Structures are given as structure tokens and as C-alpha cells.
Amino acid sequence: MSHLDESVHGGRPRPTLGNILYSKTFRTIAAQAVMAVLVIMAGLYLYRNIIDNLNAQSIATGFGFLEQDAQFDIGETVIPYSATDTFGRAFLVGLLNTLTVSAAGIVLATILGFLVGFARVSSNWLLSKVATGYVEIVRNIPVILQVIFWAVVLRNLPNARDAIDLGGFVFLTNRGLSFPVPSADPVHEFMLLALAAGIILAIVGNRMARRHREKTGQYIDMLWPSVALVVGLPALVWLVGGAPTELSVPALKGFNFKGGATISPEFTALLVGISLYASGFIAEIVRAGLQATAKGQIEAARSIGLRPRFVMRYVVLPQALRVIVPPLTSQYVSLIKNSSIAVIVGYPDLVNIGNTVMNQTGQAVEAIAVMMLVYLTISLVTSTLMNFYNRLVAIKER
Amino acid sequence: MTHSLSAPKVAATVHTMEEFDPDAKLSFGEWAGKNLFNSIPQTILTVVVAACLLRFFWFVLNWGILDAVFYTTDPDVCRAATGACWAVIAEKHRPMLFGLYPYDQQWRLVVMMVIYLITVVVSLTPRFWNLKLLVPFWIVSVTSIFVMMFGGVFGMPFVPSTDWGGLPLTMILFSGTVLIGMPVAVLLALGRRSPLPVAKGFSVVFIEALRGVPLITILFVAVNVFPLFLPAGVEVNKLLRVVIGIAIFFACYQAEVIRGGLQAIPKGQYEAAASLNLTYWQTTTRIILPQALRISLPAITNHIIAAMKNTSFVIIIGLFDILTATTAVMQDPLWRRYYIEAYLFVAAIYLFFGYSLSLYARQVEKWINTGRI
Numbered sequence: 001m002s003h004l005d006e007s008v009h010g011g012r013p014r015p016t017l018g019n020i021l022y023s024k025t026f027r028t029i030a031a032q033a034v035m036a037v038l039v040i041m042a043g044l045y046l047y048r049n050i051i052d053n054l055n056a057q058s059i060a061t062g063f064g065f066l067e068q069d070a071q072f073d074i075g076e077t078v079i080p081y082s083a084t085d086t087f088g089r090a091f092l093v094g095l096l097n098t099l100t101v102s103a104a105g106i107v108l109a110t111i112l113g114f115l116v117g118f119a120r121v122s123s124n125w126l127l128s129k130v131a132t133g134y135v136e137i138v139r140n141i142p143v144i145l146q147v148i149f150w151a152v153v154l155r156n157l158p159n160a161r162d163a164i165d166l167g168g169f170v171f172l173t174n175r176g177l178s179f180p181v182p183s184a185d186p187v188h189e190f191m192l193l194a195l196a197a198g199i200i201l202a203i204v205g206n207r208m209a210r211r212h213r214e215k216t217g218q219y220i221d222m223l224w225p226s227v228a229l230v231v232g233l234p235a236l237v238w239l240v241g242g243a244p245t246e247l248s249v250p251a252l253k254g255f256n257f258k259g260g261a262t263i264s265p266e267f268t269a270l271l272v273g274i275s276l277y278a279s280g281f282i283a284e285i286v287r288a289g290l291q292a293t294a295k296g297q298i299e300a301a302r303s304i305g306l307r308p309r310f311v312m313r314y315v316v317l318p319q320a321l322r323v324i325v326p327p328l329t330s331q332y333v334s335l336i337k338n339s340s341i342a343v344i345v346g347y348p349d350l351v352n353i354g355n356t357v358m359n360q361t362g363q364a365v366e367a368i369a370v371m372m373l374v375y376l377t378i379s380l381v382t383s384t385l386m387n388f389y390n391r392l393v394a395i396k397e398r
Numbered sequence: 399m400t401h402s403l404s405a406p407k408v409a410a411t412v413h414t415m416e417e418f419d420p421d422a423k424l425s426f427g428e429w430a431g432k433n434l435f436n437s438i439p440q441t442i443l444t445v446v447v448a449a450c451l452l453r454f455f456w457f458v459l460n461w462g463i464l465d466a467v468f469y470t471t472d473p474d475v476c477r478a479a480t481g482a483c484w485a486v487i488a489e490k491h492r493p494m495l496f497g498l499y500p501y502d503q504q505w506r507l508v509v510m511m512v513i514y515l516i517t518v519v520v521s522l523t524p525r526f527w528n529l530k531l532l533v534p535f536w537i538v539s540v541t542s543i544f545v546m547m548f549g550g551v552f553g554m555p556f557v558p559s560t561d562w563g564g565l566p567l568t569m570i571l572f573s574g575t576v577l578i579g580m581p582v583a584v585l586l587a588l589g590r591r592s593p594l595p596v597a598k599g600f601s602v603v604f605i606e607a608l609r610g611v612p613l614i615t616i617l618f619v620a621v622n623v624f625p626l627f628l629p630a631g632v633e634v635n636k637l638l639r640v641v642i643g644i645a646i647f648f649a650c651y652q653a654e655v656i657r658g659g660l661q662a663i664p665k666g667q668y669e670a671a672a673s674l675n676l677t678y679w680q681t682t683t684r685i686i687l688p689q690a691l692r693i694s695l696p697a698i699t700n701h702i703i704a705a706m707k708n709t710s711f712v713i714i715i716g717l718f719d720i721l722t723a724t725t726a727v728m729q730d731p732l733w734r735r736y737y738i739e740a741y742l743f744v745a746a747i748y749l750f751f752g753y754s755l756s757l758y759a760r761q762v763e764k765w766i767n768t769g770r771i
Binding site for chain 2 (some may be wrong): 028031032035036039046049050052053054056123124125126127130137140141142143144145148149152153156333337338340341343344351355358364365368371372375376379380
């Protein structure tokens with residue numbers, strides 16, 4: 001746009017109308033003003049149309065319907081819910097289901113992805129080829145096809161009478177996966193507390209060991225003490241609490257299993273589908289991260305006699321995590337968004353319930369707006385949390 | 399990667415400088431010793447993995463080939479067999495591949511797919527990259543594709559787009575997404591890098607808002623909300639609305655990739671263009687974009703492949719693409735037991751097209767690196 005400044009003579013523009021019209025500043029402002037007016041006018045036009053159309057079809061507007069009775073049932077709920085509750089609560093149930101399946105999916109996909117990623121860079125040729133094959137297959141088949149596939153597989157399992165028996169305690173049927181859980185006991189709550197205490201103590205212990213190392217140069221191996229704290233404390237509480245061993249085991253009663261815990265086939269299909277799909281991408285991210293550490297650094301670390309575990313812990317991982325965490329964040333966000341295909345297998349997530357609400361009330365605009373806003377919020381919160389973690393692992397310039 | 403991250407290896411034999419030749423060809427025994435059996439844990443790992451793999455391939459061989467039924471029209475024959483029933487594909491391939499399209503007119507879809515594939519192959523071959531040649535070719539091929547799909551001329555009955563389905567629909571969704579999405583993506587990326595605050599702000603909000611929501615909600619908007627935005631009496635074809643929805647979603651991701659390419663262009667390029675007195679659009683289309691698109695090509699192809707996979711989301715709004723058609727066909731009580739074979743067939747189609755695209759992308763990168771394009 002340099003030719004727009006031709007009006008400048010000897011550094012001082014003559015303030016005529018022509019010069020003002022042709023000046024860069026004026027043009028920039030004018031172009032943007034036109035753009036803004038066009039966007040606003042288009043928005044107003046669409047808004048007027050939608051109001052007219054909704055009036056013509058006599059569909060209510062606004063979010064008042066969130067207070068009305070939902071009058072439909074939901075198969076799986078985290079919080080108590082019945083058909084007499086409001087649409088607002090139905091949305092909340094859906095949101096909690098979305099969060100449940102996403103959280104489980106993130107854990108599963110991360111574990112699988114890291115295992116396969118490490119296998120990809122293994123010095124064992126066979127293992128790395130198998131891992132490559134896995135990655136190529138799960139990444140290149142549409143996630144929705146994978147979810148539908150697992151859903152059909154689970155639906156075609158035998159019914160409870162001919163359940164697939166996995167070791168006498170775990171049963172796989174077309175109603176889901178049933179497995180034993182410990183019978184409710186007050187000790188469990190204390191064990192949870194002990195677990196939290198163990199984790200905190202382990203972190204504090206590691207901090208202290210590091211500070212000691214940085215001050216004196218003496219290395220204290222905290223690996224086994226940490227494991228002892230995290231596993232041992234809850235176990236100790238369990239023993240002190242009288243070691244309750246009673247299990248609630250699933251048993252065939254009539255047409256279904258009673259007792260134990262059951263994961264529904266809808267949940268399982270969705271979880272397995274989105275986790276396997278994401279694990280392929282995570283494996284590639286992990287591989288790239290591990291390979292980002294220059295070979296010379298690993299050789300140097302070994303040549304000064306570091307144990308392999310320490311080469312991993314102090315040389316490879318700190319550098320790999322810097323490369324891994326940012327793309328991992330977008331994979332997590334993408335997994336959460338992929339959980340929205342739950343509607344296809346009938347798992348009552350946010351979109352599935354939003355869809356039902358949309359059909360019952362006819363208020364498509366509001367129902368979709370609720371879904372979009374909730375997902376935007378989840379995406380933003382996830383990115384913020386992961387960015388916070390990223391700041392922890394990022395290069396600390398001193 | 400032959401380098402181990404896991405175990406320290408003290409070299410068993412010490413090479414002198416003369417002996418050591420990193421490029422020397424290894425015999426199979428040496429290679430296996432180095433990559434499969436170089437320590438006891440590695441050997442155990444190799445044996446375990448090999449055993450699992452053999453078991454798996456043994457099962458695939460028995461189930462998929464030896465005990466399988468390849469052709470029959472009688473589902474009872476499949477029921478008697480212990481292996482796969484590939485006959486389900488022979489029996490059901492027409493509704494799976496062509497969906498709800500009128501049965502006696504499905505030859506038109508075969509013609510359409512042939513034209514489509516020829517068009518794609520020609521358009522992707524550098525020898526034909528000459529607009530004087532390509533533009534008339536595109537006009538002819540796109541017209542004939544739509545003539546074949548819609549009909550209504552030359553004695554072919556009219557078929558409304560609501561009856562389109564199967565693989566041709568997947569192809570149309572995918573091409574529509576990329577053809578509409580790429581220009582929008584470039585505009586959004588330029589907008590985000592624009593010095594004009596209004597253009598920049600609009601692009602940032604648009605891109606970030608759409609990237610934060612799932613594709614399904616955008617499809618819901620396209621199907622349920624978009625008609626409400628139009629004045630009474632005006633209607634836009636559902637298929638078109640869906641294509642535009644997927645395309646805009648695709649464009650938001652692609653815009654971020656292209657922005658990465660734009661950011662990689664050194665400032666000197668802009669300054670050189672300004673010193674030649676080029677205008678903004680001249681600079682953009684002749685200097686900046688050609689370089690930026692080349693730089694971001696690998697990531698662009700990744701998103702194009704993802705766009706192909708994402709077309710399968712239309713099952714949720716009831717468009718009959720190949721996945722929806724297959725799911726519907728598999729409701730047939732006689733053949734529904736063989737859903738695994740049917741879905742493997744669909745997965746193989748997606749894998750084939752995805753793999754072809756990534757092979758082509760690798761070729762283009764090679765052309766770029768050798769300065770051919």
C-alpha cells in the first residue's frame with residue numbers, strides 16, 4: 001500500500017480533501033468501518049429473519065424452558081435424575097456424563113498412547129513395527145466407524161445366561177461388563193484419604209530429596225520410598241480398619257447380573273472407540289517427543305555413567321515433555337469433542353440430551369447454543385490447565 | 399530409530415577404527431542380533447511379540463481365508479462356516495456403496511465415480527497443471543458429475559439429492575469440503591495476520607469459537623438452525639448446507655495451519671515486495687502465499703485426510719454416506735451376523751483413500767524439495 005503515501009511532499013502532507021481521501025490512515029479506517037457495518041448489518045438481518053420465522057412457527061424463544069419439566073428418562077446418570085426434573089438438570093446430567101467418559105478416555109488414551117509411543121522408538125525392530133501398524137490402523141479409520149464397530153460387537157455378545165466368563169468373577173454380556181467391587185465399608189473413605197496423604201507426602205519427600213541433592217550433591221533414591229508411601233499408606237489403613245475382604249460379586253439372577261459393578265455397553269463402546277483413536281495420535285506425539293532429544297545427549301549421559309533410569313528421568317523426559325505437552329493438549333480437547341458422537345451409540349452425553357431437548361421443545365437455537373457454549377468452556381478450561389502444566393515443564397531460562 | 403533409550407549397552411566387541419564402518423551392509427544374522435536379540439530382555443520381548451503376532455496371523459488366515467465363505471447368496475451357508483462371510487459384501491455391496499439411489503439407475507453412480515477419479519487424478523498430475531487446459535476440463539467433468547447424479551436429461555430420470563448415498567455421497571462431501579474450505583481457510587488466515595484490527599478480531603473470534611466446539615454441533619446448526627436464518631420461502635438444499643458446515647469447520651483448522659506458514663515467511667520478503675511497489679494483494683498472492691502454502695503442506699494434507707474421515711459424521715444427521723448406508727444394510731436379520739466383515743470393508747475403503755492421499759502428499763513434498771513445483 002506504499003503508493004498511497006504519494007501525497008507526502010517534503011515530509012508534510014498538504015491537507016486537501018483529495019489527500020485525506022487517498023491517505024493510508026483514512027483508507028484503513030474506512031475499509032474497517034465498511035467491514036464492521038457489513039458484519040453488523042448481516043447479523044441484524046439474520047436476527048430479524050430468525051425472530052420472524054420463530055414467530056411464524058410459534059416457537060418460544062429464550063431460556064425459560066430450562067426451568068420446565070423434562071419428562072424424559074435418562075439411562076445413565078451420575079447425579080440423581082428423574083423425568084420430573086427440569087431440562088436444566090437434564091443438561092447437567094449430560095454434561096457430567098460427557099465429563100465422565102472424557103476423563104476416562106483421556107486416562108486410557110494417555111496410557112495406551114505412551115506405551116505405543118515408547119514401543120515405536122524401541123530398539124526392538126519387531127515391537128516397533130507392530131506399534132507402527134497399530135498407529136496407522138487406529139489413526140486412519142474414522143472415529144465414528146470405530147465407535148459404531150465396538151457398539152455392534154458389544155450388542156452381539158451373548159445375553160446374561162450365556163455370559164462370557166472371564167475367570168469366574170468378571171462377566172461380559174450384551175448388557176455390559178460386570179465385575180466384582182469391594183462391598184461398601186467405612187474404611188474405604190479413610191483409605192482414599194490415606195491415598196491422598198501418601199501422594200502429598202511422596203511429592204514433599206521428592207522435593208526434599210532434590211533440595212538435599214542440589215545442596216550437597218548426594219543423591220537419595222526416592223523411587224521405592226514414594227511407591228511405599230502411595231501404596232503402603234492406604235494398605236496400612238485397610239489393615240488397621242480390620243482388613244474387610246468382603247466382595248460384591250456379580251451373580252446371575254433371572255435375566256441379568258446382580259451385585260458387583262457393571263459398565264454399560266454404550267459407555268464401553270464410546271470409551272474404547274474414542275480412546276483407541278486418540279491413542280494413535282498420542283503415540284505419534286510421544287514418538288516425536290522422544291526422538292527430539294539429540295542422540296549425543298543420551299550418549300553423553302551414558303558416558304558419564306548415569307543409570308538408564310536416570311538418563312530417561314533427567315535427560316530424555318524433561319526435553320521430550322516440552323515437545324509433547326502442547327500437541328497433547330489439542331489431542332485431549334479433540335478427544336472431549338469426539339465424545340459428542342455418543343448420540344450414535346445412545347450414551348446420554350450432553351449432545352445426546354441436547355438433541356432430545358431440541359426435539360421436545362423445538363427450541364433448536366437455544367439448545368444448540370447451550371451445547372456450543374458448554375463445549376467452548378470445556379475446551380478453554382482444558383487448554384488453560386494444560387498450558388499451566390506446560391509452563392511447569394517448559395524450558396526454565398535462568 | 400535403532401538407538402535404545404532403555405538399556406545401557408556395553409559393546410560386546412570393541413571395534414578398532416578400521417573395522418568400524420557405519421554404512422556396512424549387515425548380514426541377516428548380524429541385523430537380527432543387533433535389532434532383535436541384543437540382550438536377554440530383548441530376546442524375551444522379541445519371542446513374546448512374535449508369538450502373539452503369529453497367533454494373530456494364524457487366526458486371520460483361518461478366519462479370513464481358509465474357513466471363510468467368499469461367495470454365496472444363501473446366508474445359511476455362512477452360518478455353517480466357522481470363518482468370515484465375505485459373501486455379505488458381494489450380496490450387499492450395492493446398497494452399501496450406493497445407498498438409497500434408485501436400484502436400476504445405479505450405473506450412473508459408477509460412471510460418476512469413474513469421472514470423479516479421472517478428474518482427481520488429472521488435477522493432481524503436474525503435467526496437466528495449466529489453467530487453460532484444466533478450467534474447461536473441470537467445467538466438463540463437474541457438469542457431467544452433476545448430470546449423472548441429478549439426471550433429468552437424456553432420458554435419465556431425475557434423482558433428488560435426498561436420495562443420493564453411499565460412496566459417491568462421501569466423495570461429494572469430501573470434495574465440497576476441501577474446495578469450499580481451502581479458500582475460506584486462506585482468507586481467515588490472512589485475516590488473522592491482517593494489520594486491520596476489525597478483520598483480525600473477526601477472524602480470531604470466528605476461528606477460535608468454531609475450533610472450540612464439536613463438528614456435530616455445527617452440523618446441527620446447518621440442519622436445524624440455518625433454515626431459520628433465511629427469509630420465509632427461501633430454502634437451501636440440505637446437502638449443500640451440510641457441506642458448507644463441514645467446510646467452514648475444516649477451514650478454521652486449516653486457517654491455523656496456514657497461519658503457521660505465513661508466520662514462517664521472513665520479514666524481508668514483505669519488504670522486498672514493498673520496495674517493488676507491489677500492492678497488498680499482489681504481495682499476498684504472488685510472494686507470500688505460494689511460499690506459505692509450500693511450508694505448511696504436510697500439515698495441510700493431514701487436515702485434508704482428517705476432512706475425509708470427518709465426512710462420516712453425517713451419519714448423525716441422517717445423510718446416507720457409505721457408513722450410514724452400511725449401518726442401515728446391517729439391520730437385515732438374515733445378514734446382520736456378518737457386520738464385522740461389512741465394517742472391515744468400509745474401513746478398508748477409508749484406509750485406501752487415506753493412504754493414497756498421504757502417498758501423494760509425500761510425492762508433492764518431494765517435488766517441492768527438488769524445486770519441481
